[in-house]
Amino acid sequence: MRPVADAGGTGLPPGLEAAWGLRERPAKGPRPGLSVHRIVDAAVALAASEGLAAVSMGRVAKELGVSTMSLYRYVGAKDELYVLMQDAAIGAPPDPPPPGTGWREGLARWARAQRAVFQRHLWLLRIPVSGPPATPNSVAWWEAGMEALAPTGLDEGAKISVVLLVGGFVRNEAGLTADLAAAMKATGETPEQVMARYGRTLRLLADPQRYPAVARALESGAMDGPDDPDHEFRFGLERLLDGVQVLVERTDG
Amino acid sequence: MRPVADAGGTGLPPGLEAAWGLRERPAKGPRPGLSVHRIVDAAVALAASEGLAAVSMGRVAKELGVSTMSLYRYVGAKDELYVLMQDAAIGAPPDPPPPGTGWREGLARWARAQRAVFQRHLWLLRIPVSGPPATPNSVAWWEAGMEALAPTGLDEGAKISVVLLVGGFVRNEAGLTADLAAAMKATGETPEQVMARYGRTLRLLADPQRYPAVARALESGAMDGPDDPDHEFRFGLERLLDGVQVLVERTDG
DNA sequence: CAGTAACGCGTATGTCATACGCAGTAGAGG
DNA sequence: CCTCTACTGCGTATGACATACGCGTTACTG
Numbered sequence: 205m206r207p208v209a210d211a212g213g214t215g216l217p218p219g220l221e222a223a224w225g226l227r228e229r230p231a232k233g234p235r236p237g238l239s240v241h242r243i244v245d246a247a248v249a250l251a252a253s254e255g256l257a258a259v260s261m262g263r264v265a266k267e268l269g270v271s272t273m274s275l276y277r278y279v280g281a282k283d284e285l286y287v288l289m290q291d292a293a294i295g296a297p298p299d300p301p302p303p304g305t306g307w308r309e310g311l312a313r314w315a316r317a318q319r320a321v322f323q324r325h326l327w328l329l330r331i332p333v334s335g336p337p338a339t340p341n342s343v344a345w346w347e348a349g350m351e352a353l354a355p356t357g358l359d360e361g362a363k364i365s366v367v368l369l370v371g372g373f374v375r376n377e378a379g380l381t382a383d384l385a386a387a388m389k390a391t392g393e394t395p396e397q398v399m400a401r402y403g404r405t406l407r408l409l410a411d412p413q414r415y416p417a418v419a420r421a422l423e424s425g426a427m428d429g430p431d432d433p434d435h436e437f438r439f440g441l442e443r444l445l446d447g448v449q450v451l452v453e454r455t456d457g
Numbered sequence: 458m459r460p461v462a463d464a465g466g467t468g469l470p471p472g473l474e475a476a477w478g479l480r481e482r483p484a485k486g487p488r489p490g491l492s493v494h495r496i497v498d499a500a501v502a503l504a505a506s507e508g509l510a511a512v513s514m515g516r517v518a519k520e521l522g523v524s525t526m527s528l529y530r531y532v533g534a535k536d537e538l539y540v541l542m543q544d545a546a547i548g549a550p551p552d553p554p555p556p557g558t559g560w561r562e563g564l565a566r567w568a569r570a571q572r573a574v575f576q577r578h579l580w581l582l583r584i585p586v587s588g589p590p591a592t593p594n595s596v597a598w599w600e601a602g603m604e605a606l607a608p609t610g611l612d613e614g615a616k617i618s619v620v621l622l623v624g625g626f627v628r629n630e631a632g633l634t635a636d637l638a639a640a641m642k643a644t645g646e647t648p649e650q651v652m653a654r655y656g657r658t659l660r661l662l663a664d665p666q667r668y669p670a671v672a673r674a675l676e677s678g679a680m681d682g683p684d685d686p687d688h689e690f691r692f693g694l695e696r697l698l699d700g701v702q703v704l705v706e707r708t709d710g
Numbered sequence: 711c712a713g714t715a716a717c718g719c720g721t722a723t724g725t726c727a728t729a730c731g732c733a734g735t736a737g738a739g740g
Numbered sequence: 741c742c743t744c745t746a747c748t749g750c751g752t753a754t755g756a757c758a759t760a761c762g763c764g765t766t767a768c769t770g
Binding site for chain 1: 469477583585586587588589591596597599600603604607612613614615616617618619621622625626628629630632633636640655658659662663667668669670671673674677679680688689692693695696697698699700701703704
């Protein structure tokens with residue numbers, strides 16, 4: 205009495221095996237009126253229009269005109285739906301850059317493309333992380349990152365670490381942007397107003413005696429200028445690439 | 458009919474103003490049987506022993522032997538409790554390094570100290586981020602980071618960006634570690650076993666035709682070695698510091 | 711000593727994920 | 741052609757959860 209047929213023997217939840225293209229439709233029973241694909245699409249659309257918080261099993265089902273519990277025939281749990289939403293939203297990585305592109309340019313493109321994905325789906329960053337990527341598109345992005353590093357001559361372990369490092373940076377920076385966007389939406393202010401309000405609050409609270417360096421930073425006006433929204437991203441990416449370059453040059457030098 | 462006295466005029470929620478030392482105890486009414494401090498302590502202890510998911514208002518109240526709704530006399534909402542827990546857990550930053558310490562060593566110490574905090578309180582990384590730091594200890598850590606960068610001669614804006622960058626890295630890397638720890642706890646495996654299982658799953662799913670670079674990385678054995686748990690952290694930090702160093706040298710050179 | 715603000719808390723509401731079981735459906739084997 | 745059975749959709753129920761509201765009580769102020 206096997207609970208579910210495990211088509212691939214992967215031990216993966218059924219919805220995920222479906223994402224990898226394993227697990228063909230069984231030939232018995234009524235024709236399914238739903239599909240994992242439709243469910244995930246509805247959930248993604250909902251997250252896009254009303255935020256991740258609006259994505260509840262009941263709400264997704266209502267959107268599809270079915271009952272809540274129907275969904276559980278297709279996804280094992282809500283976390284599984286999250287994973288599938290993630291994979292759907294990140295999509296395929298961009299085409300590889302023209303041959304002969306240097307690793308630095310290639311990695312920068314990769315980072316920018318990933319950032320664009322996060323900005324198109326800000327809710328992605330609100331999904332609680334549960335583990336390493338194990339969906340087709342996640343792996344494809346990883347692949348693209350590794351490929352971009354091919355010209356470096358770094359060993360495999362170092363390439364993995366660099367991809368992890370840059371990917372983490374992009375995610376983190378996008379998270380800050382998403383927070384800012386959320387604050388803007390909540391209060392109806394512009395980015396400058398949000399930052400200015402934050403600076404004002406801090407000036408009020410943070411005693412310059414106790415926090416002299418912070419006070420200096422606040423005084424300098426570096427916090428309340430009309431900041432280029434991409435500035436932090438570009439700054440961080442340049443530092444990161446410079447750091448990797450030092451390693452690359454030391455390795456093959 | 459003012460809803461609550463806003464002692465500082467900061468517009469901050471009451472629990473937060475308490476954290477900053479504003480808002481003295483009002484001289485009316487019965488003596489409070491609780492305090493924000495005791496509530497936060499109980500919540501932190503609960504998170505430490507049973508994870509952040511165990512921290513519900515009802516559960517914290519039970520731990521304190523009071524009713525659920527009592528807590529709302531001290532914290533305005535659960536998110537506020539989260540913020541206070543965060544501030545309590547990160548605590549004060551370490552003492553500044555001896556004078557004459559170089560910026561690179563200073564920043565590395567700062568990063569390591571921050572990482573130690575996250576590892577002592579893994580639940581910290583599960584708290585949904587809601588905005589920029591506005592609690593005393595967060596600002597103190599920021600202060601310490603800025604101070605470490607004083608010898609660089611970078612301008613204030615660049616110092617802020619570097620602190621943001623390194624802080625984000627630490628947080629991100631700690632998050633990965635926390636995921637690994639969670640997986641270990643869930644399955645009762647060692648870190649090596651978890652990584653090996655992940656590698657096996659990926660080898661099973663990821664077609665080497667479609668993901669050649671990933672396949673190469675898997676083949677190389679870089680994934681399943683008995684990895685030094687600090688390796689990724691050290692690697693990333695070195696890259697980051699190298700990148701910053703390039704900027705510093707270019708600036709004052 | 712009266713007035714009042716702050717206290718603790720009981721009750722109630724609405725939302726959520728999800729376990730369980732039932733009835734109807736459609737393809738497979740006889 | 742008919743029955744058997746795996747699989748479908750879904751109604752119901754459970755137990756957590758955050759939190760609004762309002763009541764009785766307390767202890768300081770004028």
